[in-house]
Amino acid sequence: MFEAPPHRHLVPFDGSFEISTASTLPASLTAPDADRKASKKANKKRLAELVDRIDELQRVLYADNRHALLLVFQAMDAAGKDSTIRAVMSGVNPAGCQVSSFKVPSTEELEHDYLWRSVRRLPERGRIGVFNRSYYEEVLVVRVHPEYLGGQNLPRDIVPETIWEQRYQSIRDHELHLARNGTVVLKFFLNVSHAEQKRRFLARLDEPHKNWKFSSGDVRERGFWPDYQLAYQKALAATSRSWAPWYSIPADDKPSMRADVAEIIVSALEQLDLRYPQPDPKEQARFDEMRTLLENESPLGG
Ligand code: ATP
Numbered sequence: 001m002f003e004a005p006p007h008r009h010l011v012p013f014d015g016s017f018e019i020s021t022a023s024t025l026p027a028s029l030t031a032p033d034a035d036r037k038a039s040k041k042a043n044k045k046r047l048a049e050l051v052d053r054i055d056e057l058q059r060v061l062y063a064d065n066r067h068a069l070l071l072v073f074q075a076m077d078a079a080g081k082d083s084t085i086r087a088v089m090s091g092v093n094p095a096g097c098q099v100s101s102f103k104v105p106s107t108e109e110l111e112h113d114y115l116w117r118s119v120r121r122l123p124e125r126g127r128i129g130v131f132n133r134s135y136y137e138e139v140l141v142v143r144v145h146p147e148y149l150g151g152q153n154l155p156r157d158i159v160p161e162t163i164w165e166q167r168y169q170s171i172r173d174h175e176l177h178l179a180r181n182g183t184v185v186l187k188f189f190l191n192v193s194h195a196e197q198k199r200r201f202l203a204r205l206d207e208p209h210k211n212w213k214f215s216s217g218d219v220r221e222r223g224f225w226p227d228y229q230l231a232y233q234k235a236l237a238a239t240s241r242s243w244a245p246w247y248s249i250p251a252d253d254k255p256s257m258r259a260d261v262a263e264i265i266v267s268a269l270e271q272l273d274l275r276y277p278q279p280d281p282k283e284q285a286r287f288d289e290m291r292t293l294l295e296n297e298s299p300l301g302g
């Protein structure tokens with residue numbers, strides 16, 4: 001079964017993750033005199049190479065048709081989920097990749113258990129599925145606002161004290177099931193700082209071409225920052241496992257964040273035993289026959 005590629009941003013599997021020690025800026029940029037321009041250039045180059053490699057690997061993933069890749073993205077608003085997904089998937093054949101965004105559940109979705117809507121969007125073998133938000137919202141936004149549980153038509157004996165542990169367990173079991181059946185699950189927490197989120201919200205207000213991205217609801221949720229941090233810490237600690245790892249990616253610097261995500265995807269795909277299928281010997285024996293037939297074909301209308 002798939003095992004998480006090691007990486008400096010890998011969230012440990014023993015529940016010890018502490019969000020206060022997770023970096024929001026890569027180590028190379030923490031010094032005040034760090035050369036941001038040089039770093040941007042280097043990361044753009046690194047990303048371009050990785051994107052080409054993802055394209056190559058996606059082709060063999062598709063041909064091999066045994067594994068699927070599921071990429072889960074979770075983050076606070078303005079951390080850069082959309083632009084990261086766009087940057088990392090930019091080289092992939094659109095037919096081999098499907099992005100699904102999960103918003104407030106619809107009435108139909110609330111008629112089912114909370115995994116249902118995402119199960120319907122899981123990637124087929126050979127494909128890459130990207131979840132922009134996911135079932136993790138059920139232990140993040142819903143944990144921060146437990147009153148949302150009231151709208152979920154759950155059984156009467158659900159107890160708020162145990163529901164989160166039960167949800168973590170369901171999620172771990174679900175992801176283990178996927179891993180055993182060939183779906184590689186990689187989960188990315190784009191870790192933006194409180195200060196950087198403020199800067200990005202202000203840019204959305206100040207720059208007319210960014211106004212459309214601004215939502216007053218996002219500022220309201222920012223007010224719950226410590227609660228979200230705690231919910232992320234608990235969720236990541238409880239659900240980062242070798243078969244479905246979380247990576248906590250510093251998100252205050254976009255170029256390095258994108259390259260880091262791409263790097264992890266490449267490592268994961270390279271670890272799989274992906275192969276182009278070999279034609280069976282009977283079929284291969286007919287290749288010469290077919291070649292002669294094509295070469296000796298007379299032109300149409302000739
Ligand atoms: P963007 O703002 O970049 O378009 P987004 O992912 O923030 O992307 P929005 O429509 O702004 O999209 O927000 C979706 C909202 O839906 C988020 O606030 C998220 O927390 C909420 N949401 C997602 N899943 C659930 C859920 N299961 N229960 C309650 N709220 C949810």
Ligand code: MG
Pocket residue numbers: 077215218
């Ligand atoms: Mg939003």
